[in-house]
Amino acid sequence: MASDGAPLDWAPESDEDYEVARTYLKERFAAWCSANAASMDGDAGEAPIHYKGRYCDGHLTRWTRGDLDEVYLELYPAKVIVEDDDLGSVLAEAKAFMTFLAETGLLDPASDQLDGLLAHLERMDGQFRRNMGDASRYGFGKRFFLQAVATGVEPGDEEAMQSFMASFNAGPRTERDAVFGNRLPSVAAPRSPGRTTPRGTRPNPKKSSSARRRRRR
Numbered sequence: 130m131a132s133d134g135a136p137l138d139w140a141p142e143s144d145e146d147y148e149v150a151r152t153y154l155k156e157r158f159a160a161w162c163s164a165n166a167a168s169m170d171g172d173a174g175e176a177p178i179h180y181k182g183r184y185c186d187g188h189l190t191r192w193t194r195g196d197l198d199e200v201y202l203e204l205y206p207a208k209v210i211v212e213d214d215d216l217g218s219v220l221a222e223a224k225a226f227m228t229f230l231a232e233t234g235l236l237d238p239a240s241d242q243l244d245g246l247l248a249h250l251e252r253m254d255g256q257f258r259r260n261m262g263d264a265s266r267y268g269f270g271k272r273f274f275l276q277a278v279a280t281g282v283e284p285g286d287e288e289a290m291q292s293f294m295a296s297f298n299a300g301p302r303t304e305r306d307a308v309f310g311n312r313l314p315s316v317a318a319p320r321s322p323g324r325t326t327p328r329g330t331r332p333n334p335k336k337s338s339s340a341r342r343r344r345r346r
Contacts, residue, residue, distance in 0.1 A: 139237065140188040150189055151178050154235075161229045169222055176219070177226045180204050190230055191237035194249045197223065201250075201257050206266040210274060216258055220250050 141147040158174040161167070180200045182189050201223065205211075211219060224247055230236035231243040240246070260266055267275070 139190040139235075140186070141182075142187075147182055151182065154178055154189060157233060157235075158226060158229050161233065162225065167225050169218075169225060173222065174226055176209075177223055188237065190235050191240050192227060192230070192246060193241045194245065197246065197249055197253070202253060202260050203266075205257070206260040206263060207268040208271060210271060211261065216261060220254060220257060224250050 138146065139150060141150050155172075155174045155178065159169075162169050162173055177200065178189055181187075181192070181196065184204055185196060185199055201220065205219065227236070227243060227246045227250070230240075236243065241249075264272075
């Protein structure tokens with residue numbers, strides 16, 4: 130770890146190093162938000178850090194327009210449940226996080242320029258909202274969670290969710306196929322509702338260090 134407490138590697142290979150980098154960025158981002166009167170709902174910074182680190186190339190401070198597309202136009206619609214009234218806060222958080230990285234000198238030199246990143250987030254707003262409402266883009270965990278809620282399960286009722294999961298898995302294959310197609314015989318119970326990734330949507334395998342090096346070029 131660097132002398133100021135910053136991780137030495139922003140593309141951590143191990144879970145332990147990832148948690149160090151994640152914690153550092155979230156603490157710095159929270160302090161930056163407070164100093165700049167930027168009001169962030171929920172767990173500020175968790176979303177861009179989590180999806181970039183666990184589903185993309187693993188480099189937490191290097192961002193391009195393509196990375197923003199992958200996180201907010203592909204991963205979010207597939208994996209994250211957000212109330213319609215809260216959709217605006219998602220890209221607002223992304224804009225704040227990109228600005229924070231740039232203003233604190235943490236934005237990797239291989240990143241796109243901040244102005245370009247912010248402009249790209251502004252332009253994608255409409256597409257982001259359309260993708261979030263497109264059920265064909267939903268992943269297994271998100272589909273299961275929404276199916277449970279549609280049958281009357283209260284989002285915060287873990288016992289009811291577990292009961293629904295058991296009943297769903299024990300039911301006819303045709304019922305599961307109606308939700309997932311013929312690719313998933315059973316599912317794991319999702320976590321609590323909100324802007325979150327329901328269980329059943331697992332991170333992509335981590336890329337090898339050599340693959341990451343190739344992408345950095």
